Amino acid sequence: MDYDVVVVGGGHAGCEAALAAARLGRSVALVTLFRDQLGRLSCNPAVGGLAKGTLVREIDALGGAMARVADATTIQFRRLNTRKGLAVQASRAQVDIDLYPKRMAEEIARAGVVVVEGEAADLEVRAGRISALLLGDGTRVGTSALVLTTGTFLGGVLHCGRDQQVGGRVGEGAAHTLSLSLTRLGLRLGRLKTGTTPRLDGRTVAWDRLHVQPDALPGGHFAFTPPAARLARRDCYIAFTNEGTHAAIRASLGESPMYSGAITGRGPRYCPSIEDKVTRFPEKDRHQLFLEPEGLNTHRIYVNGTSTSLPAHAQDAMIRSIEGLESAVIEQYGYAVEYDFVDPTQLSPTLEWPALPGLFFAGQVNGTSGYEEAAAQGLVAGVNAAGVPLVFGRDEACIGVMIDDLTQRGVGGEPYRMFPSRCEHRLVLREDNADRRLMPRARALGLLGDEAWARFEEKAAAIAELSAIAPASLRRPEVFAADLFPEANPEVAEQVEIDVKYAGYVVREGQRQDQTRRLAGVSLAGIDFAGIDALSIEARERLTRASPATLADAARVPGVTPAAIQTLTMVLIRLT
Numbered sequence: 001m002d003y004d005v006v007v008v009g010g011g012h013a014g015c016e017a018a019l020a021a022a023r024l025g026r027s028v029a030l031v032t033l034f035r036d037q038l039g040r041l042s043c044n045p046a047v048g049g050l051a052k053g054t055l056v057r058e059i060d061a062l063g064g065a066m067a068r069v070a071d072a073t074t075i076q077f078r079r080l081n082t083r084k085g086l087a088v089q090a091s092r093a094q095v096d097i098d099l100y101p102k103r104m105a106e107e108i109a110r111a112g113v114v115v116v117e118g119e120a121a122d123l124e125v126r127a128g129r130i131s132a133l134l135l136g137d138g139t140r141v142g143t144s145a146l147v148l149t150t151g152t153f154l155g156g157v158l159h160c161g162r163d164q165q166v167g168g169r170v171g172e173g174a175a176h177t178l179s180l181s182l183t184r185l186g187l188r189l190g191r192l193k194t195g196t197t198p199r200l201d202g203r204t205v206a207w208d209r210l211h212v213q214p215d216a217l218p219g220g221h222f223a224f225t226p227p228a229a230r231l232a233r234r235d236c237y238i239a240f241t242n243e244g245t246h247a248a249i250r251a252s253l254g255e256s257p258m259y260s261g262a263i264t265g266r267g268p269r270y271c272p273s274i275e276d277k278v279t280r281f282p283e284k285d286r287h288q289l290f291l292e293p294e295g296l297n298t299h300r301i302y303v304n305g306t307s308t309s310l311p312a313h314a315q316d317a318m319i320r321s322i323e324g325l326e327s328a329v330i331e332q333y334g335y336a337v338e339y340d341f342v343d344p345t346q347l348s349p350t351l352e353w354p355a356l357p358g359l360f361f362a363g364q365v366n367g368t369s370g371y372e373e374a375a376a377q378g379l380v381a382g383v384n385a386a387g388v389p390l391v392f393g394r395d396e397a398c399i400g401v402m403i404d405d406l407t408q409r410g411v412g413g414e415p416y417r418m419f420p421s422r423c424e425h426r427l428v429l430r431e432d433n434a435d436r437r438l439m440p441r442a443r444a445l446g447l448l449g450d451e452a453w454a455r456f457e458e459k460a461a462a463i464a465e466l467s468a469i470a471p472a473s474l475r476r477p478e479v480f481a482a483d484l485f486p487e488a489n490p491e492v493a494e495q496v497e498i499d500v501k502y503a504g505y506v507v508r509e510g511q512r513q514d515q516t517r518r519l520a521g522v523s524l525a526g527i528d529f530a531g532i533d534a535l536s537i538e539a540r541e542r543l544t545r546a547s548p549a550t551l552a553d554a555a556r557v558p559g560v561t562p563a564a565i566q567t568l569t570m571v572l573i574r575l576t
Ligand SMILES: Cc1cc2nc3c(=O)[nH]c(=O)nc-3n(C[C@H](O)[C@H](O)[C@H](O)COP(=O)(O)OP(=O)(O)OC[C@H]3O[C@@H](n4cnc5c(N)ncnc54)[C@H](O)[C@@H]3O)c2cc1C
Pocket: 008, 009, 010, 011, 012, 013, 014, 031, 032, 033, 034, 037, 038, 040, 041, 042, 043, 044, 118, 119, 120, 121, 149, 150, 151, 152, 153, 154, 168, 169, 174, 175, 178, 194, 195, 196, 271, 335, 336, 337, 362, 363, 364, 365, 368, 369, 370, 371, 374, 375
């Protein structure tokens, strides 16, 4: 068996990597532990969110599948942050947990990707580059381009209370042999952890005692080409923890592996476990939870906000203390997973490991968290593995920001997730214009099909036409393009309006970056980072710990965002 590109892993990174290489006409094999788990949503079946929605639209603009598959399986769609500026608004879809993987498997089959069920165990190296992947059963799969997207499976250990089990996620084993092969080759691995929430049987929830959160946008979708068909929409619900819940959690903290020291890997601070929330914010008398249906044909409910590794009896007590959940039955207990990741600072911006040409990494194995982050890296790694160079600048795409952060700064000690504050060009890197930013390049590389390109060309021409006649008054907040041009396609009118209204802000954003560049070498000696209220707590802590000598050094501290650097720039300007 020989293929142009071999991808290991059928998660979000692996699927996009395989599809991208196949779109470029390469022969592709996708090796995965379980054939029926392609595109599985390990955690909450939700796609998008702050900055993540932009990644999904960028993937779509590059011909990827995630947006299309999410649109076909959406059961609730929302726009987040609608009271704020467009740069920080985002789309988020709740998708059907069973149908999403089915649709993704159809995409893989349609693209002609050969799916091989098996365990990737070792790599074959000849003449200083990758020559084959070796499976656990001894099968040799020859290739000169291998993309590893093994998620949380390298050295994976699942924790639920004091119980420990080897595995990458519930129901699936871990990949220990591959971890050893990678360390033997000289790759540096680290250890991280993430967690998931209990799932409830929805038939045991008193829905009438919870706050309903109905679908907000029946026509909402991610892909630039709207879906041909949509699923029925479902309501989500809001519940709250209370003092009783917090007492139940505190009573069992000694049995939580995070507090007993059984887990050594660091988890994401931005997505804390319920144990963390209760101990870190003792002054809060309640925490908001979202009860989200997992699909149309299942009663399972995801309790967003209760990620935990407490033992089963404590999870029962915690859940049943919540109003509306007094009789709720847990179908699957929450758990934490600890796993090895590859320190991404060893990789080049193409996601290749330069020490071993032909070996690429993408997704959670690079220390990120989230389906969208994984899928976006997968696409980039797949294109580069196919021999087509693809690297994005920080001013071109959120994908470029993420990969630059990963390869230049690393993950900063916790799973890396995309946020608007990580993007210094966030007024430009929006969801709505991902097609205009990326489709021309995608088309030139051969990644974008004829239909999507024809739609784009038509839209671009209409935008140019309308822009030419748009009056200057459109700059004013109370003037809307939809009123001025009621006949125009709403998407086109929206783009023209955003271009006009944002032009001044974009110029100012550029000027602020020029200021930061000019002050890069200025000393930060004597600056009390902890006393700068405009910085986030995280930025204050990281800067105090790292004590950078100059602004340029501060920008290189992992986890210190461009937003924090702009705040420091303002402080320096005031001081000089
Ligand atoms: C318990 C848990 C909780 C999570 N919580 C969150 C959360 O709260 N928020 C969030 O945004 N994200 C969360 N995630 C992360 C999200 O699920 C992942 O970031 C995303 O799925 C990563 O995609 P991936 O393609 O990199 O890896 P995965 O989706 O994990 O896919 C890995 C693939 O590799 C295959 N594989 C692994 N090893 C081998 C091998 N040796 N041979 C062959 N195949 C192999 C597996 O079978 C699988 O198909 C969570 C994940 C888990 C497991």
